[in-house]
Amino acid sequence: MTAYTDKIREIAKRLLAEKKVDMVIGFRKGSLPLLHQPCMATSPEAADELVWDSCCSLNLANYLTDRKERIGIVAKGCDSRNIVTHILENKIKREQLYIIGVPCTGMIDRHKICAMFDSEITAVKEEGDSLTVSGDGFSKTLSKPEMLRDNCAACTHRNPVLYDEMVAEPVSEQTGVDPYASVKKIEALSPAEKQAYFDDLISTCIRCYACRNACPLCYCPTCFVDESRPQWVGKSQDPVDVKTFHILRAYHCAGRCTDCGACEAACPMGIKVREFTKKLNKDCLELYGWEAGLTLKQRPPLDTFKPNDPEEFIIRI
């Protein structure tokens, strides 16, 4: 992974020195291990802070919304798909961007790793496919492929779909994985069981909106949850309000979600919020043959109309 870091720094420095871009958006080591923070480097010296390893779970497309500068951006597969979505939704222009593509082998699930240890993890070191996590009085080596986030383990778009320069050769795409396995499991339940499943899933939600803030799709100037005139959804911890928030948030991502997992990575409670959006992704694939962010040439299914759109849900009398 240090090879990626070196290459990213080299490209970033070159772009900034040649003044091709005003800033490079990438990751730097944050205050917490296992989750790097976004970084906007505006000078070649600042580009030395950029890093790349398996802790870059957040989605950098989130920081492009309505930017006016020329931007270099480090993008793994899912980030690049969200950049495509941003361009399609007129949130940024392709000409403003210099996309530094990173072939991705998956990001690690910090919730999974933290749950394995009783005390706090203070450092993590990565070498090839092994991760060494350590803290006060302990150190353990884990296998990275086993520690991947659920969405990464079942990812079929690891290489960037849109880029100006790649930091390495493309990695092979996974085959034989089923991104919708958990959705199918829930679909088989009865309505009462489904309800119980989702009630339990979000029972620990503290309404901090970290999932929304980390999401590159959530760029409304005023989010429906913050609006008070009219107040669309109750702001309390009442289970009904919490559930309403999660379902509505998912609907806003319909046909746009790339399953990047930034929402889950950001969640302080480790809630699997992707269970909501994944169902919509599956529907979009089955009903419209659509996966978000793969091409600039086609409009997303929810902003176009076709006479043969599926309409079984409409009552005919």
Place this chain on the structure above:
Amino acid sequence: MKNLLEHTGIEPGRLHFSWVSSAESTKFVEVVKKITEEVKALNSNKAYAKTKPKVD
């Protein structure tokens, strides 16, 4: 819309969609009758009913 709500536990048959033109008054009545009958048959769903917080 229907799919995710039913995925999260709303019973099939509770949520209905239809197109009714402003000129189709009889169709509107029929649709409403059909929906009310089907929903009544499912009894009430309290999953989205908020209870008032108890204050001692």
